Amino acid sequence: MFPAPHGLICARLLPHVMEVNVQALQRRAPDSPALVRYDEVAQLLTGQATARAADGVAWVQELCHALRVPSLANFGLYQMTSRLP
Numbered sequence: 001m002f003p004a005p006h007g008l009i010c011a012r013l014l015p016h017v018m019e020v021n022v023q024a025l026q027r028r029a030p031d032s033p034a035l036v037r038y039d040e041v042a043q044l045l046t047g048q049a050t051a052r053a054a055d056g057v058a059w060v061q062e063l064c065h066a067l068r069v070p071s072l073a074n075f076g077l078y079q080m081t082s083r084l085p
Contacts, residue, residue, distance in 0.1 A: 004075035011069045015060040022053045 002009070018038070025032045035053065042056030043049060 002075060002077060004072065004077065008069060008075075009072065009077075011064055011067075012072050015057050015064065018053075018060060019057045022057065 022035065022038055025035050025038075029035075038053035038056060039051065042051040042053055042059065045051070045056050045059045048055065
C-alpha cells in the first residue's frame, strides 16, 4: 500500500511501538509478565544486567540511527508529532 520496504517500516516503527507498549503496561498492568520480558530483552540487547525496558527502547532507537534507517517521510509517510495518552 506504500512505496516503502516492509522491513524499513518495521524498523522505523519498532522503538516507538515498544515505548508505547511499555508505557501502557506500566499504567494498566504494572505486574504484567510482559514488562519483565521487556526488561529481559533490554538486558540481552545492551549486555547490562541492570537494563530496564526504556534502555532497550533507547538501544533500538540508536541502532536505527547507526544503520541510517531512512525516515518514513522519505517515502511520503509522515510521523505523528503527538504522543498517545
